[in-house]
Amino acid sequence: MAEAIYPRILHARLRGQLSYRASFLLDCLAQAVAQGGEVVVILVLFNRVTALGGFSVDEVLLVYALASTAFGLSDLFAGQLNALPAYIREGTFDVLLLRPLGTLPQVMVSDLPLKRIGRVFTGLVVLGYALPHNDVVWTPWSVGLLVVTPVAGSVIFSGIWVVACSVCFWLVDGQELANTVTYGSNTFTSYPISVYSGWLRRLMAFVVPGAFVAYYPALALLDKPDPLGGPGWLGWVGPVVAVLVAGLAGLVWKTAVRHYRGTGS
């Protein structure tokens, strides 16, 4: 049953959005430009300096492009979790629990804002610029890495989203707190992690595994040694990290839902 329901829901959501074409296109454009804001920052900074954390402008743009594509994809599917506090506060989460479908997928398809394709678009455009401007050695392996990286990255981002938003089952109004690791990771992963230092880097690169979204895969693509001394194989374990994060996120979500108590009478 479930197999037939989700495509139908998604189809209905998409048709609804496309009925206001002009507004939809403007929204799409705004998302693309919003994601591109960081490109402006990178270009303005490199207008003044020649290297950032030991990386050239083209190398930073490659890191940014991989991170942005991954974030755009996860924003498309997991971004609806931002609406979770409203479900919990108003008690409408009860409705999701009553239906014979998983609660997490229900929240995820509660809306599929196609406008967020704009973010993916920006990532891909910058990727299209950054790849020919860097010395990437093209082998079947590097092509595979390039294809897998945004997918693994988006799974990592989505996992972060699920774990962070699960906090709302305890705090209810924890949305902005969750933003620190969701949108915060979007900004963090846009730059080489050698830019950051101390506990901020340890937290956002390894506890929240942001370093595996774009930084290590980019190093592997560039065949560049890690300025922080990490081994070369770290660039290839993104999918493994993604699977681990997804599993952990599933566990956290299950525990969190069990904690849900409704709004009373």
Next chain:
Amino acid sequence: MVAGTATNVVFGLLRVAVLLAALGSTASGRIAGYDVAATVTYVWLGQGLLAFVVLWGDSALANRIRSGDVVVDLYRPWDLQTALLAEDLGRAAYCAVTRLVPPVVVGALLFPFRWPAPERWPVFVVSAVLAVLVSFGMRFLVNASTFWLLDNRGVVALHGVGTGILCGLNVPLDFFPEWARFALWFTPMPAIMQSPIDVFIGHGSLWLVVGHQVFWAAALFGVGKVVLARAVRKVVVQGG
């Protein structure tokens, strides 16, 4: 409020790291007159001002226009624009305590910080209030576009994005190339965020900065008045 401040703090830390990395890779350790203390102060003040000036925009009026409730606002014995401004100033005063001060305190505790000279404080307060006035003027126009568009989400989104990039939130406007800076100062964008920061850290010509703010605050309020007067003539009450 605590959660909002936590977001500001994390983004402040990320921004400081990126900008200081850039400063560190120059020979002189400064860019466009910004040294470490000025850069740090710039970032944390910016994070504080974010909520104070509602940088991403709001849509309360737009929603009332779409639902038709704006008609109730219009036949009340007040000037709608002035009433909304008064409401916004009250909100800003509250935000000054709850959202503006905390990130600045965090930044000042964690990093080398540049406090303004005593005689600059009153000018900073004036500049911050002017920043709210300019921001209000722009938000009012964005919201009022709903009178014509009915669905103005695209305009709201573009406004939020534009201010985010061009007001000087993520990178000081002085870091921009000459031509971009020249063009930006012809727009109201710097007046919302970069201007009060410039006054605070003592960057640029004080009176020029504040004069630019006064001009745009007045101009946007005037345009808003005209727009509202025209819009009232074409209001269609939705539904019955």
